[in-house]
Amino acid sequence: AQARRMGYETNLIAKSLSRKHQLKIGCVFPAEYRFYPDIEAGINAANDSLIDHNVQTISMKTEKLGDGKEVDCIDRLLELGIHGLAICPGHRTQLNDAINRVVEKDIPVVTIATDAPESKRLTCVSTDSYNNGQIAGDLMANLLNYQGRVAVLTGFQDVTDHAEKVRGFLDAIRSHDSNIEIIDVVETHDDAILAYELAEELVTLDIDGVYINTATATIGGSHALLASQRYRDVRLVGTDLMRDTIPFIEKGIIRAVIFQDPFMQGYRAIRILFDVITAGTQYGPTDFVRPTVITKHNLQSFQCYS
Structure with missing residues (x-):
């Protein structure tokens, strides 16, 4: 051969x-x-x-x-x-x-x-974007001990990768016999500043977890969580590894990322x-x-x- x-x-x-x-x-x-x-x-x-x-x-x-x-x-x-x-x-x-x-x-x-x-x-x-979202959903369910309020920050509804991740995440959450409530799914347009502003608003709504399914938005959401000082209470599951995300992972602000x-x-x-x-x-x-x-x-x- x-x-x-x-x-x-x-x-x-x-x-x-x-x-x-x-x-x-x-x-x-x-x-x-x-x-x-x-x-x-x-x-x-x-x-x-x-x-x-x-x-x-x-x-x-x-x-x-x-x-x-x-x-x-x-x-x-x-x-x-x-x-x-x-x-x-x-x-x-x-x-x-x-x-x-x-x-x-x-x-x-x-x-x-x-x-x-x-x-x-x-x-x-x-x-596999759908499976990617499923993995994030399983992680979130475990991090929350199967109960809590969760928000999702996605990129664009019309981008296949982003939409399939959301679908996989939601299906994984529903597959568990849990008391997890999805309070919102919001578009960030894959913009770090908009992601920061949206996450900043979401953490005032007594959420327990946030899933962010793009690399750029993960950065914005991480900064918002750090600024709010709620990162010990709000579990963040993000997407991909960049130099900007490494300090947030090291400090436990990002609990996990799905590396693509x-x-x-x-x-x-x-x-x-x-x-x-x-x-x-x-x-x-x-x-x-x-x-x-x-x-x-x-x-x-x-x-x-x-």
């Missing part, structure tokens, strides 16, 4: 060297400084791993998730002659036409972190596109990266880039 694999690699390198032009893979994702730098680091690592295969990744960034600028980036990448596209779609359906237009040019598309499931994209590389390994999501997306373009490899509609629960006791085992 190893010999066959080596032969396969040698053959691919030979084919790569015989190409007159680089194999170009376009990437579209937000320029926000939390979460997405980890995806970019994974993309760059995949590019480095394919240096012998004449592959070039070209990244174009929107200002913010869901700002509607993805189509402009796609058009510019098409003008550059890309052979594959990896994209973080900021809306469940609004990019379907743009994605389908790319696919109809025989250019495979992979979505990263969140999805446009009704488009013609090849596959989505992400965590955005580095691996970016890496996998590029490797999948390379396999599809060069070898016709078949992939299913999803390629899930395993989520991990991080607390202050296993924090040192993980690395982040943002």
Whole structure:
């Protein structure tokens, strides 16, 4: 098997060297400084791993998730002659036409972190968002000893990843024979300042727990909890690991985060596109990266880039 694999690699390198032009893979994702730098680091690592295969990744960034600028980036990448596209779609359906237009040019598309499931994209590389929410729900139920008042801060209702996390969280809470009341589900628009303001208001409502399902909003909510001095009474379960979140985890203000390994999501997306373009490899509609629960006791085992 190893010999066959080596032969396969040698053959691919030979084919790569015989190409007159680089194999170009376009990437579209937000320029926000939390979460997405980890995806970019994974993309760059995949590019480095394919240096012998004449592959070039070209990244174009929107200002913010869901700002509607993805189509402009796609058009510019098409003008550059890309052979594959990896994209973080900021809306469940609004990019379907743009994605389908790319696919109809025989250019495979992979979505990263969140999805446009009704488009013609090849596959989505992400965590299982619904299961991600379920894990958070189980954690919260245990932290509260199955009773209390809980609020949910989500990003956008129309972003598949965010909506599925909420659904999974609520279903997990309901699955327990508990006295947990969900008092509100609020959109933060994935904005740390808005998340701070919303969390600041929520902690005045005698809540016992808050689940925050995006990385940026987790930062805002953590600062609000610290400022209110209610972090010993209010259990916060957040999302993803960043340099900003590490002190909050260490101090116990964030009881746990669900780590989605955005580095691996970016890496996998590029490797999948390379396999599809060069070898016709078949992939299913999803390629899930395993989520991990991080607390202050296993924090040192993980690395982040943002």
